[in-house]
Amino acid sequence: MSNGGRDSGMSTAEYAVGTLAACAFAAILYKVVTSGAVSGALTDILNRALSAA
Numbered sequence: 001m002s003n004g005g006r007d008s009g010m011s012t013a014e015y016a017v018g019t020l021a022a023c024a025f026a027a028i029l030y031k032v033v034t035s036g037a038v039s040g041a042l043t044d045i046l047n048r049a050l051s052a053a
Contacts, residue, residue, distance in 0.1 A: 032038055
């Protein structure tokens, strides 16, 4: 079945760029989540949730 000359899906280069972008986003998200302020806030939320039970 012909697709009329249109590409479907991503090429290898597009996969590489997408993977690189996903890794960069994950690294930034990790840094934010493990920062002191965010880590403290998450710990406080968890402690309040567990003590409410």
